[in-house]
Amino acid sequence: MIHRGNWILEEQIMYTSRPGDPGIDRKYEEALIEAETHMGQVHPARVAGEEIHARETFTVWSPIGKTLKTGVFQQCGMAETEAAILAANETYDDWSHTPWETRCAFIDEAADRLEEEYYHLAALITLECAKTRNESLAEVGEAVALLRYHSTVIRDNDGFLRSMPADTETDRYESVMRPFGAWAVISPFNFPLVLGAGAAAAALITGNTVIMKPASATPLSMLTFCRILEDVGIPTGAANCITGSGLAFGKAVSQSPGIAGLTFTGSRDAGTWLRQEFTTHQPYPKPVILELGSKNPCIVTAQADLKKAVEGVIRGAFGFSGQKCSATSRVYIEQPIFHTFVEMLTDQAARCTFGDPRQKGIFMGPLIDSAAKERFDAAVASVSAAGGYILLGGRSFYGTETQGAYFAEPTIVTGIPHDHPVMKNELFVPLVALATFTGIEEGIRLANDTEFGLTAGIFSEKPEEVEEFFSHIRFGVCYANRKDGATTGGWPEYQSFGGWKGSGSTGRGVGGPYYLLSYMREQAQTRLAK
Numbered sequence: 469m470i471h472r473g474n475w476i477l478e479e480q481i482m483y484t485s486r487p488g489d490p491g492i493d494r495k496y497e498e499a500l501i502e503a504e505t506h507m508g509q510v511h512p513a514r515v516a517g518e519e520i521h522a523r524e525t526f527t528v529w530s531p532i533g534k535t536l537k538t539g540v541f542q543q544c545g546m547a548e549t550e551a552a553i554l555a556a557n558e559t560y561d562d563w564s565h566t567p568w569e570t571r572c573a574f575i576d577e578a579a580d581r582l583e584e585e586y587y588h589l590a591a592l593i594t595l596e597c598a599k600t601r602n603e604s605l606a607e608v609g610e611a612v613a614l615l616r617y618h619s620t621v622i623r624d625n626d627g628f629l630r631s632m633p634a635d636t637e638t639d640r641y642e643s644v645m646r647p648f649g650a651w652a653v654i655s656p657f658n659f660p661l662v663l664g665a666g667a668a669a670a671a672l673i674t675g676n677t678v679i680m681k682p683a684s685a686t687p688l689s690m691l692t693f694c695r696i697l698e699d700v701g702i703p704t705g706a707a708n709c710i711t712g713s714g715l716a717f718g719k720a721v722s723q724s725p726g727i728a729g730l731t732f733t734g735s736r737d738a739g740t741w742l743r744q745e746f747t748t749h750q751p752y753p754k755p756v757i758l759e760l761g762s763k764n765p766c767i768v769t770a771q772a773d774l775k776k777a778v779e780g781v782i783r784g785a786f787g788f789s790g791q792k793c794s795a796t797s798r799v800y801i802e803q804p805i806f807h808t809f810v811e812m813l814t815d816q817a818a819r820c821t822f823g824d825p826r827q828k829g830i831f832m833g834p835l836i837d838s839a840a841k842e843r844f845d846a847a848v849a850s851v852s853a854a855g856g857y858i859l860l861g862g863r864s865f866y867g868t869e870t871q872g873a874y875f876a877e878p879t880i881v882t883g884i885p886h887d888h889p890v891m892k893n894e895l896f897v898p899l900v901a902l903a904t905f906t907g908i909e910e911g912i913r914l915a916n917d918t919e920f921g922l923t924a925g926i927f928s929e930k931p932e933e934v935e936e937f938f939s940h941i942r943f944g945v946c947y948a949n950r951k952d953g954a955t956t957g958g959w960p961e962y963q964s965f966g967g968w969k970g971s972g973s974t975g976r977g978v979g980g981p982y983y984l985l986s987y988m989r990e991q992a993q994t995r996l997a998k
């Protein structure tokens with residue numbers, strides 16, 4: 469039985485779980501059938517509690533196959549975005565002066581509603597981004613846990629209102645953390661619910677109002693979340709959801725003086741562009757929270773338990789077909805165990821099941837789109853061109869059984885130089901590159917030699933090596949001997965999730981004790997004591 473929060477489920481499914489309750493499968497499958505009957509509908513954007521229709525629409529097909537239409541969505545432009553910014557500003561004064569206890573209650577209620585719609589939301593996630601059932605169920609659970617943790621943090625800090633030491637009898641000093649205003653939340657396709665909902669709830673619970681913009685490939689989950697926020701009674705205009713081009717939205721929010729801050733979760737290129745654009749056009753410095761991509765390493769030393777390492781690397785590299793910011797994409801193996809490890813890894817990875825993510829027992833579903841398939845093909849070709857070896861996989865194809873889906877085999881490569889693009893650039897496909905090292909210092913040096921810094925892992929049964937790793941690795945989320953995901957599977961409250969260097973801008977992890985501080989600014993209040 470779940471012991472945290474108000475969980476009503478018998479079993480809390482996390483990314484690291486292997487659920488055993490057949491009742492979960494049955495409920496998920498029923499929800500899938502139900503959700504599929506509603507696919508393909510026209511979805512308005514949401515501004516101030518109203519349904520908004522833009523002049524143009526765009527059609528989204530599920531990555532599961534071209535026979536499954538996700539829906540028709542509004543191609544919002546400047547007019548719709550400005551309307552949302554106006555609504556968010558008009559509501560800001562009321563919402564920001566709503567007592568923090570009441571704001572927490574709203575977010576708790578939204579978490580309860582997410583939990584009530586648990587199977588429905590998991591089904592939507594599977595259908596819109598082709599995530600397997602366990603990954604989809606875990607994502608809804610992560611969203612619930614994250615919202616509840618936000619409110620725990622606010623309560624634990626008494627609403628971030630603190631008396632300061634007084635040096636006189638007559639004055640009283642207080643530090644109060646206060647919100648900024650209307651906040652834009654831009655989220656990526658790969659966690660279509662939790663990354664948008666988590667950031668939007670963080671902005672709201674701290675007293676900001678929000679304009680959400682989900683990825684165009686996966687707008688359904690966030691439109692549903694916006695509806696949930698409206699249903700629980702968050703004031704009209706405090707939560708808005710715009711759909712359409714990321715570039716157009718990025719330009720609109722950058723140029724609007726009505727935007728007080730923004731959270732962008734997505735690729736490094738788009739995030740870097742947005743920060744520059746926003747900074748250039750805004751009249752004064754405003755907060756920009758960036759959660760970006762990475763190139764996550766794992767070190768396997770000669771002291772590792774190789775069975776654990778093999779399992780951890782497979783789950784880290786190939787879970788959700790490598791389409792996680794936390795995916796393991798480089799593995800450094802200590803020279804003496806290289807051949808044994810490679811043999812064990814390729815043997816196990818060859819057993820990964822891939823296919824229709826709706827089916828039970830499928831580990832890898834299709835890629836999000838044809839661009840991902842092209843990235844995969846180009847990476848494989850570049851390994852061969854550089855004289856490297858494809859140890860496993862290497863093929864992609866256009867699915868037949870699931871018509872029209874883009875699949876890529878779990879792929880393991882080696883023998884490419886350390887500065888090869890496949891070792892340096894985020895690929896976001898199921899491809900992991902192996903290399904060797906000698907001595908833990910060299911392993912850590914190679915792992916650190918990147919502009920990114922999100923997640924990293926080590927496998928070693930020698931405590932001194934593990935401590936050396938934690939002490940010198942320059943990544944924000946670090947794991948030792950994690951067979952359930954060498955670098956993946958962070959969970960709110962357990963692992964604060966934030967990138968260093970080119971992987972993030974704040975140094976405060978999502979789901980950690982300091983995250984909400986990024987959405988507030990401090991005000992020092994001095995008044996005469998009575």
Ligand SMILES: NC(=O)c1ccc[n+]([C@@H]2O[C@H](COP(=O)([O-])OP(=O)(O)OC[C@H]3O[C@@H](n4cnc5c(N)ncnc54)[C@H](O)[C@@H]3O)[C@@H](O)[C@H]2O)c1
Pocket residue numbers: 654655656657658659663681682683684712713714715717718719733734735736738739741742759760761762792793794894896922967971972
């Ligand atoms: N650090 C993290 O916590 C984290 C989590 C998940 C994903 N990611 C990263 O996200 C990327 C994958 O997601 P994606 O393919 O959806 O990313 P993406 O950058 O293509 O898009 C992310 C979001 O930004 C919008 N967008 C695109 N261009 C924009 C622009 N110029 N201005 C404003 N918004 C713009 C998109 O419409 C989408 O909503 C990977 O790089 C992954 O590592 C990071």
Ligand SMILES: N[C@@H](CCC=O)C(=O)O
Pocket residue numbers: 483658659791792793794955956957958959965
């Ligand atoms: N919580 C997830 C988030 C990954 C983001 O892309 C993980 O840690 O794997």
